[in-house]
Amino acid sequence: MTVHDDLTATVIVEDDTSVDLTSSVTTADTVVSSPPASSPSPADALTSASATASSATESSTKRRPKEKLDITSLEAFPTLGGGASKNGAASSIWGSKPVSSSVAKANGKARTPLPARSSDVTVIFDFVVSPQSRDRAVFAEAITKAKELSGVTSIESSTSKTLSTTFIVKGKPESIAIARRALVRALTAKVTEKILVPSSVRAFIIGTGGRNLKAIQQRSSTKIQVQKKEEIAGGDGDGSSKPDYDAGEEETTDVTIEGDIDGVAMAKAEILEVVAERTKNLTVRLSHINPDYFPYFAAQVTTLAEGEDIKIRVPTLYREPGDAITPAISISGERNAVQEIKAKIEESLQELQRSYGTANTSIPKRQHRFIVGEKGKTLQEIFDITECVVKVPPAEDPSDIVTLVGPRARIGEAISLAMAKANSIILERIDISKAHSKNRGHARDVTRYFQSARRLHDIERNNDVQISLPSSKELFDESIPEVAYDITGKTNESVKKARKEVVDLVNSIPPVWVAHLGGIDPLLHRHMIGYKRRNLQKVKEQFGIETLMPDETDGSSDIVLIYEGKVSDEFGPHESEIRSALDSAIKFFEDIRTKQADLVTKVLTIPSMKHKFIIGPKRSTINALSGPESSVYIQLGPNKDRPSQSDDITEDSVIIRGPAAEVDNVAKKIEEIVEEASNQEILNSFSVKFDFPTKFSSQLIGKGGSNISKYREELGVKIDLDDEGSVTIKGIKSNVLETQARIEALAARLADEVVLTLKVPIEHHSALIGQKGKFVKRLEERYDVRVNFPRSEESENVEASDIVLNNKDEIVIRGPSKRATKARDELLELYKYEAEHGHIANITVPKRAISRIIGRKGELINDIMESTGAKVDIVRKETDDGTSSVTISGTEEGIQKAKAKILEVVEEFEQFASQTIDVDKRYHRSLIGNKGATLRDIVLRSGGPDDVSQQRRIIRIPPASSSDTKITVQGNEGVVVNVIKEIQRRVAELENQIESEVEVPLEKHRFIIGPGGSTKRSIEQDCGVTLTVPPQKTTKAVKIQGPPGGVEKAKARVVELTTSKKERNNGQKIPASTATPPAEETPSVAPEEKLS
Secondary structure, eight states: OOOOTTOOOEEEEOTTOOOOOOTTOOTTOOOSOOOOTTSOOOOHHHHHHHHTHHHHHHHHHHHSOGGGSOTTOTTTSOOOSSOBOTTSSOBOTTSSOBOOHHHHTGGGSOOOOOBOOOSOEEEEEEEEOOGGGGSHHHHHHHHHHHHHHHOOSEEEEEEOTTSEEEEEEEEOHHHHHHHHHHHHHHHSOOEEEEEEEEGGGHHHHHOGGGHHHHHHHHHHTOEEEEOOGGGOOSSOTTSSSOBSSOOTTOOEEEEEEEEOHHHHHHHHHHHHHHHHHHTSEEEEEETTSOGGGHHHHHHTHHHHTTTSOEEEEOOOSOOOTTOOSOOOEEEEEEHHHHHHHHHHHHHHHHHHHHHEEEEEEEOOGGGHHHHHOGGGHHHHHHHHHHSOEEEOOOTTOOOOEEEEEEEGGGHHHHHHHHHHHHTSSEEEEEEGGGHHHHOHHHHHHHHHHHHHHTTTHHHHHHHTEEEEOOOHHHHTOTTOOOOEEEEEESSHHHHHHHHHHHHHHHHTSOGGGEEEEOOOOGGGHHHHHOGGGHHHHHHHHHHOEEEEOOOTTSSOOOEEEEEOOOTTOOSOOOHHHHHHHHHHHHHHHHHHHHHTOOEEEEEEEOOGGGHHHHHOGGGHHHHHHSOTTOOOEEEESOOTTOTTSOTTOOTTEEEEEEEHHHHHHHHHHHHHHHHHHHHTSSTTTEEEEEEOOGGGHHHHHOGGGHHHHHHHHHHOOEEEEOTTSEEEEEEOHHHHHHHHHHHHHHHHHHHTEEEEEEEOOGGGHHHHHOGGGHHHHHHHHHHTOEEEOOSSGGGTTSOOOSSOOOOTTEEEEEEEHHHHHHHHHHHHHHHHHHHHHOEEEEEEEEGGGHHHHHOGGGHHHHHHHHHHOOEEEEEOOOOTTSEEEEEEEEOHHHHHHHHHHHHHHHHHHHTEEEEEEEOOGGGHHHHHOGGGHHHHHHHHHTTOOSOHHHHHTTEEOOOTTOOOOEEEEEEEHHHHHHHHHHHHHHHHHHHTOEEEEEEOOGGGHHHHHOGGGHHHHHHHHHHTOEEEOOOTTTOSEEEEEEOHHHHHHHHHHHHHHHSOHHHHHTTOOOOOOOEEOOOOOOOOOOSOOSOO
16 A cells, blocks of 8 residues: 555554654654564554564654664663563564564664563554644644544654654554544645546446445545446547556546555555456447448357457347347457457458448349348348348338449359249239228328237248338328238248238228227326226227227327127127227227326426436336326427427426326426435435335235335335334435335235135136136136135146145135125136036047048037037047047037937948939939939938938939939948939939920919919929929920829829810810920039039
8 A cells, every 4th residue: 555655654663652742853763672472463554554664764853863762772662561471582573583683782782671561552643634624722622532432541642844844653553553644634734636447337436326335435444436337438538647557448437546655646546456356257249340240240259259258249140020139249358458459350350341342333222122031031041151241221211222242253152052042932022002092191090009919920820921011100101001911921822812802801991890989098098008008908899999008109199999899709790789899999098088087297307317206217117107006197398209399398398297286296296306306415314114014924025025126216215124024215305205105005005915716626727717717817816815725736837836735626816805705706706607507428439430420521529509509529649549539528408419419420420321323414403303302302211311411422423414323322220221212203203204294374384383482392392393484485385294183183284274264164265285205405503413
């Protein structure tokens, strides 16, 4: 430690020595006697001063003759009390060596051995007293206080001609050290010294909460000022001091020490000790290196750091949009190694700058993303292949120019590869503003809805494409006429398919499905949303409306309501239903606005430089003023996202908006906070102390201290909680009071908390919990309670409770009494439902019958579940016996019905048969009948099912356009045989049929047809014939086809219907007719072989 020139030698003499100090005596005298080797050494604080004693003695000896003060003279320094030492020699103060024989034999006489001393020593030191402290009263008071503080035996002083004051202090060594510090502190002039330290060490000098800095100040009795972060300019301060360490290119911080000379030296030594400890390692940032060269250095990291404990970080080519941090290569590690690697990088950089070239090429802007790839992967791929860097302009830059940097010989290869990457992806652009009569505003709303509800996610996933939507800024920029979607994919087919699905989706949401709710003050938005978005969820569940809240950056403050229907809806809604749902949602939000209508705005003018006091550390103060439960909105200065605001709003404006009473209250608090913070009088000094119920201490602290840490971080206060439940909060007054209010509110809520239990058999727990705890988490959020299930496999996704659950069937609900009761009741209702519908049955079926049970596209199994209300799960696991397990869950009745249907399908499958029969094409139409009626009749007559869906699968007739004549019959073996016989019987009848014509006046054709064709159908069914009535105004002939007896019977019916009784009685001749076998004709049925 360096000792100031004003502070000279220290002399230690034995106890009880009387020294006659006159004005001619100086402090440059030598050591008269040394304490024995066993005596304690002087305090460390005196070491540096004592160490200069010998040099001061030599200087003094040159100035005056030795005979003036003979330190070996027993007359000048009489022997102190006590016996002689055992070896007859005095011990040195720094060791056990005896006093030099030249000293012992001074004046030609042998010195009498000095006796041993007591534990007290006498120390002599001097320093220059400041002019202000030379006043006798001030001087005497300083000596008195030093004696009281240290407990030394005595303090004597004498001032020399050089104005240096000598002090003789007697007492124990540690007491003398305290006395010396007190005298120097009280009587010397204050000095100030500034040192420079690395900015990286600043935090370690200060310590957590200023702990380290306070300790140094207390030990050295100095005042230390560390330059604030915002004041650091990165230079060497004002140039008045030089760093006391190897700063390299690191940013430095000024540290100013003020105090007495001893204290300043002590504080400086401790600070530099911290610096030395913390600057063994060095971190440098090479921000001057162009990012174009980053990939090259990234590839060389392993080589550069080989054999060294060094970390080299090289940024990637890709940077996230909006990243404002300048990228730089950083090197961390041992100081010398860092400097060596830095030099190597600088040398490599110069070589790269000489050998690299640059080229530009034009590639359409919309294809730049394909060159970049996902998070820059394609850029890296191009570099790995060509050693060239590709740079694309930022997203906001409309330029098409792409720049390539790299070895000149490989730039051409890199350009080709970049072009190939740009053209490797198919891109399709859709302007949806053209939909719905070119309604751009509607296109913007639909796009925001797609973003919010992720409606395009399935289209992207199903078609393996990416759909890029416009940003919010682009949507609200009216100067951009289009609302364009970019669809990209690997194949033209997938992109086209995705485009069609997007267009269909846009067209499915007409403007009548959208409504705007304007004029809502932004301050009310939190009330519109509700706690944990409950209001928005309620609107969605009750009215089927998706709500889009405006963002601060949006160009509109409207709330947008979009009808999307309810989950349970199976059919499209009517326009009146949509309008009703939108009106109901608007009324819901209007009611909230009405309740919060008393809003006022107040503008305070406070210098912008003082806004930081309103914000507070980590926004703690502004959070306390406008927290989550507050109805007040605070804006500091103009809102740059709302250029239309009043011109009266300046950088110094503080806008407060909310209910009148709260606005006045907050405005008053803000003015008080600014005044208090400006004066620096009460910052972090205000405290309150109150009691908190000890039984709720764990809830206040939270898991791992999370709750209490949240208060500390959010409001910037210090909170202490002792074992007795006493809470002490320190910090800014407003923040302290806000914290107290929140903690007391927590205590009140916990006091109302109850613990309810519900016994539910453990086999139902998984149903109550839901997949990954979905149901129980929703219950906890709805009622703000905690639901705890016993530890089990089913509840592994639910957080463990801090209540020990001894009963495995016991569910615990904890929370406010009313909410906990509602949660318990809802759980009970859910349990009752699960108990009724939670029955399970297992059956085994042949594995080969599984596809039959499922049916085409799941048609049959879905039909079984819908008709029985049971859930059917099929386990497709392979078994040795070729069977599969089917699990049926639901009500007992539903399980039995589903089981019966499944076993019926299995039985049918096991008795399944398939046969074909060759039938002339001219009879196919007759076998089908009108809309499949004949086929259904054949199946029923053959003992087949009456279910239409099952009938369709039994008989399959080739379409009319096919030349195939084979009819396939499949199903139950007995039914198949009967169907074949019935078809053969009917074909035989058709082969024996004749065809006859009856001429009927055109105006009477209607009597044959009858209302809706009823008369015609009646004749055909009764007579077993086919009746063909020609179109009007074509021919009079009515054709009758069928067996001879049936044809005659039908002919008589036709005559009866078309002639009067009088005509028949008069024996009017029946129109001529012909009877011939039916001519072969091509059936005019639709080419569909299935039944309708």
